[in-house]
Amino acid sequence: MKIHKYDTVIVGAGGAGMRAAIESTKRSRTAVLTKLYPTRSHTGAAQGGMAAALANVEEDNWEWHTFDTVKGGDYLVDQDAAEILAKEAIDSVLDLEKMGLPFNRTPNGTIDQRRFGGHSRNHGEAPVRRSCYAADRTGHMILQTLYQNCVKEGVEFFNEFYVLDQLITEVDGVKKSAGVVAYELATGEIHVFQAKAVIYASGGCGKFFKVTSNAHTLTGDGQAAVYRRGLPLEDMEFFQFHPTGIWRMGILLTEGARGEGGILRNKDGERFMEKYAPVMKDLASRDVVSRSIYTEIREGRGCGPEGDHVYLDLTHLPPEQLDAKLPDITEFARTYLGIEPYTDPIPIQPTAHYAMGGIPTNVEGEVLSDNTTVVPGLYAAGEVACVSVHGANRLGTNSLLDINVFGRRAGIAAANYSQTADFVELPEDPASLVVEQIEQLRSSTGNERVAELRRELQETMDANVMVFRTEQTIKTAVEKIAELRERYKNVAIQDKGKRFNTDLLEAVELGNLLDLAEVMAVSALARKESRGGHYREDYPNRDDVNFMRHTMAYREVGDDGTETVRLDYKPVVQTRYQPMERKY
Amino acid sequence: MATPVMDKAETPGAAPAASPYITVTFRVRRFDPEVAADAFWEDFQLEIDPKERVLDGLHKIKWDMDGTLTFRRSCAHGICGSDAMRINGKNRLACKTLIKDINPEKPITVEPIKGLTVLKDLVVDMEPFFQAYRDVMPFLITKDTNEPTRERLQSAADRERFDDTTKCILCAACTSSCPVFWNDGQYFGPAAIVNAHRFIFDSRDEAGEQRLEILNDKDGVWRCRTTFNCTDACPRGIEVTKAIAEVKKALITRRF
Numbered sequence: 001m002k003i004h005k006y007d008t009v010i011v012g013a014g015g016a017g018m019r020a021a022i023e024s025t026k027r028s029r030t031a032v033l034t035k036l037y038p039t040r041s042h043t044g045a046a047q048g049g050m051a052a053a054l055a056n057v058e059e060d061n062w063e064w065h066t067f068d069t070v071k072g073g074d075y076l077v078d079q080d081a082a083e084i085l086a087k088e089a090i091d092s093v094l095d096l097e098k099m100g101l102p103f104n105r106t107p108n109g110t111i112d113q114r115r116f117g118g119h120s121r122n123h124g125e126a127p128v129r130r131s132c133y134a135a136d137r138t139g140h141m142i143l144q145t146l147y148q149n150c151v152k153e154g155v156e157f158f159n160e161f162y163v164l165d166q167l168i169t170e171v172d173g174v175k176k177s178a179g180v181v182a183y184e185l186a187t188g189e190i191h192v193f194q195a196k197a198v199i200y201a202s203g204g205c206g207k208f209f210k211v212t213s214n215a216h217t218l219t220g221d222g223q224a225a226v227y228r229r230g231l232p233l234e235d236m237e238f239f240q241f242h243p244t245g246i247w248r249m250g251i252l253l254t255e256g257a258r259g260e261g262g263i264l265r266n267k268d269g270e271r272f273m274e275k276y277a278p279v280m281k282d283l284a285s286r287d288v289v290s291r292s293i294y295t296e297i298r299e300g301r302g303c304g305p306e307g308d309h310v311y312l313d314l315t316h317l318p319p320e321q322l323d324a325k326l327p328d329i330t331e332f333a334r335t336y337l338g339i340e341p342y343t344d345p346i347p348i349q350p351t352a353h354y355a356m357g358g359i360p361t362n363v364e365g366e367v368l369s370d371n372t373t374v375v376p377g378l379y380a381a382g383e384v385a386c387v388s389v390h391g392a393n394r395l396g397t398n399s400l401l402d403i404n405v406f407g408r409r410a411g412i413a414a415a416n417y418s419q420t421a422d423f424v425e426l427p428e429d430p431a432s433l434v435v436e437q438i439e440q441l442r443s444s445t446g447n448e449r450v451a452e453l454r455r456e457l458q459e460t461m462d463a464n465v466m467v468f469r470t471e472q473t474i475k476t477a478v479e480k481i482a483e484l485r486e487r488y489k490n491v492a493i494q495d496k497g498k499r500f501n502t503d504l505l506e507a508v509e510l511g512n513l514l515d516l517a518e519v520m521a522v523s524a525l526a527r528k529e530s531r532g533g534h535y536r537e538d539y540p541n542r543d544d545v546n547f548m549r550h551t552m553a554y555r556e557v558g559d560d561g562t563e564t565v566r567l568d569y570k571p572v573v574q575t576r577y578q579p580m581e582r583k584y
Numbered sequence: 585m586a587t588p589v590m591d592k593a594e595t596p597g598a599a600p601a602a603s604p605y606i607t608v609t610f611r612v613r614r615f616d617p618e619v620a621a622d623a624f625w626e627d628f629q630l631e632i633d634p635k636e637r638v639l640d641g642l643h644k645i646k647w648d649m650d651g652t653l654t655f656r657r658s659c660a661h662g663i664c665g666s667d668a669m670r671i672n673g674k675n676r677l678a679c680k681t682l683i684k685d686i687n688p689e690k691p692i693t694v695e696p697i698k699g700l701t702v703l704k705d706l707v708v709d710m711e712p713f714f715q716a717y718r719d720v721m722p723f724l725i726t727k728d729t730n731e732p733t734r735e736r737l738q739s740a741a742d743r744e745r746f747d748d749t750t751k752c753i754l755c756a757a758c759t760s761s762c763p764v765f766w767n768d769g770q771y772f773g774p775a776a777i778v779n780a781h782r783f784i785f786d787s788r789d790e791a792g793e794q795r796l797e798i799l800n801d802k803d804g805v806w807r808c809r810t811t812f813n814c815t816d817a818c819p820r821g822i823e824v825t826k827a828i829a830e831v832k833k834a835l836i837t838r839r840f
Contacts, residue, residue, distance in 0.1 A: 036658055036664075036666070037666075037710065037714075037754075039664070039665065039753065039754050040656075040658045040659075040664040040665060040666050041664070042658070042659060042664070044659070044663050044664055044753070045659050045661070045663045045664070093735075094733075094734065094735055097735040097736065098724075098731060098732075098735075098736070099723075099724060100723060100724030100783075100786070100788070100789075102743060102746070102747070102750050102786070103735075103743075104740075104743065105737075105738055105739065105740045105743050106740075107740065108737070109737030109738055109739050109740075110734075110735060110737065111735050134750075137750075137751070140663065140751075140753070141750065144750070144752075148722050148723040148724070149723055151717075151718050151722060151723055152721075152723040186703065215658040215659045215660065215664065216657060216658055216659075216660060217658045249661075251660075251661045328663075332661060332662075335662070335680060335682070336661070336682075338635075449647075450647070450651075451646075451647030451648060493651055494650065494651030494652055495651050495652040495654075497616065497618045497619070497652070498618065499616065499617070499618050499703070499704050500654050500703060500704040500705075500707050501654075502646075502654050502655075503646070503651040503652060503654075
């Protein structure tokens with residue numbers, strides 16, 4: 001076991017982690033621990049753009065953006081946070097341009113902007129061009145630009161280090177972050193990082209679904225680490241299903257395709273979104289579009305022999321426009337489906353995409369241990385966190401924005417904190433939990449296999465807690481997850497070595513996914529209403545009287561060692577906007 | 585506007601009646617110094633839909649047959665650059681290579697990319713590769729003392745000038761396909777030059793001369809012998825050899 005000491009430790013090197021690192025490294029001695037090489041992070045898979053009311057191509061302002069974000073989130077958004085997001089969006093985009101990001105340009109040489117779902121002029125009048133973009137590779141460009149600037153600033157990376165535990169020490173009755181424990185993939189060695197401040201920026205957990213746009217590595221490691229240490233997770237029942245994943249594969253096809261004029265059609269060739277969203281049509285918010293797609297499929301208007309998908313039609317767009325604005329997604333259609341998008345429509349289905357919920361933070365990125373109390377020295381930003389700027393449903397292009405605005409804020413806040421705070425003493429035998437977990441997995445002679453349990457988890461999640469949910473389906477999922485968690489105790493791995501043991505890490509990741517799936521399903525069961533991405537067929541309406549509140553889920557361990565999820569609730573911050581019926 | 589005919593595109597899995605699965609052999613280069621000093625080939629027979637990816641095949645092996653098989657992967661659709669490997673003798677991303685496109689009749693050989701030290705099975709040491717990248721100063725350098733309040737202006741044509749090289753995902757498929765790099769690990773390699781090109785030809789950047797001097801080094805662009813392996817290997821379709829030629833030309837003319 002090795003012990004390291006840094007002022008600030010950042011967990012994860014996607015957009016939020018690297019944006020934080022650029023700020024933190026300038027101000028404090030910083031280490032970034034990342035389970036992937038930074039440029040492998042899934043920020044790079046984001047395509048369509050980053051919202052900011054630059055008003056480069058038409059009238060726009062941050063207040064309209066705030067409204068759209070609040071409405072898009074079905075009023076579960078904390079409005080003070082959304083206002084910060086929309087206001088700071090403008091400087092965030094300009095900062096990236098100054099760092100070198102190659103945005104597409106207007107004929108005047110300014111940053112070009114395009115339409116995106118849910119972003120509107122003057123509180124819903126018509127779509128507005130607010131998304132700043134670089135073809136359909138905006139996430140790739142953000143990830144590369146941030147990595148380039150990390151190289152420039154000399155950010156210290158620990159690549160292929162898996163953070164498996166959060167260390168917390170109680171000082172004078174206050175729980176403070178003391179550091180993290182990490183596992184080095186190359187050697188199997190355990191490292192303890194003592195740090196004054198820790199920032200989680202480790203991304204989402206979409207891999208508990210089968211059809212997902214998420215990378216294999218998005219297994220909720222950060223959320224699971226803090227949850228197991230007794231900290232809450234907020235709004236985990238809200239998961240976004242992106243309308244246009246490649247049929248059966250789930251690979252993302254950007255909403256920018258519809259922003260450029262692409263149309264969704266059913267088997268009769270009908271532009272069905274006109275029925276569900278007369279104003280915004282194909283550019284309604286993602287939850288609305290995904291439900292509309294499944295409604296078409298359920299009512300027998302799906303495409304293909306099994307009627308299980310619909311089409312994204314780009315055939316009316318000029319090939320030059322597709323080449324210039326959507327080069328990557330058209331290539332995906334050619335590579336993975338053998339389809340030429342110039343002439344043929346692309347089969348799509350909704351794909352599990354984004355966790356609106358996560359580790360609760362305030363607007364400075366400080367992690368909360370209950371509805372109001374800050375954990376000194378602990379921060380989170382990006383998909384792992386819940387500020388909450390996305391509420392019940394995130395708008396497209398607001399996630400690339402979130403990582404930049406709140407990544408930067410967390411980086412500054414954590415570094416400022418570690419400039420003044422002292423190191424907190426490490427708990428006795430700080431690596432014990434991780435050592436025990438690793439040894440248990442390595443020496444297990446059980447008869448359960450990781451791949452099989454993961455497959456069963458993904459199948460139950462897709463079948464029971466996807467776009468449409470009922471009490472019965474969610475209960476089925478809760479019971480199945482409980483069974484899988486029990487069977488997980490008997491999981492065994494084949495690779496017993498120390499060197500690059502990805503067999504072992506996949507087992508650890510499955511454990512994280514199982515914990516988070518349970519939190520999600522239990523949270524969803526209790527929310528007896530429909531709001532944003534959480535749609536209950538047995539409670540099809542939004543219920544502001546009983547459920548205008550954030551879910552806070554805590555892990556409880558009984559005297560006999562049994563683990564349960566305890567739910568509590570937190571008020572929503574409302575400033576300018578009173579909840580209204582949501583129409584697009 | 586004509587309404588498209590909606591039943592034209594019925595892939596994948598067009599005919600649900602017949603099983604799409606075929607049996608293929610994966611011949612994988614194995615190496616684990618914790619177990620044995622030498623590398624060896626191991627064959628795996630698996631059932632796979634030819635429309636699946638080589639990565640899916642590797643997962644079938646790892647998840648259902650041999651958990652010790654080790655490789656890097658993440659996004660599984662050609663964006664993250666984790667899974668560059670040598671498949672049937674050519675550098676490709678395992679997640680962007682479909683079984684049907686590489687003749688499943690014969691054993692499919694999968695081995696680590698060349699020129700970087702193999703650490704375990706298909707995992708190589710990426711540090712020398714990233715060091716070469718860092719050496720070309722891969723970040724925008726400007727001499728502005730007063731930062732502009734708005735974005736810098738750049739014409740669409742100036743933006744287009746370096747578009748091709750912005751696509752790089754640092755997968756190392758190009759560099760590890762280069763015979764010069766195999767023979768002499770000191771050569772910067774195509775990926776580092778691509779990333780230097782991305783800034784040399786960006787109208788906003790003001791350190792082109794410095795980067796050119798770095799690449800004028802004995803281990804720089806002049807080592808390139810224009811074999812086009814890199815261009816063939818690039819999973820992003822970057823014209824790598826052309827980018828290197830443009831850097832050479834800029835070194836001669838000092839115009840860029």
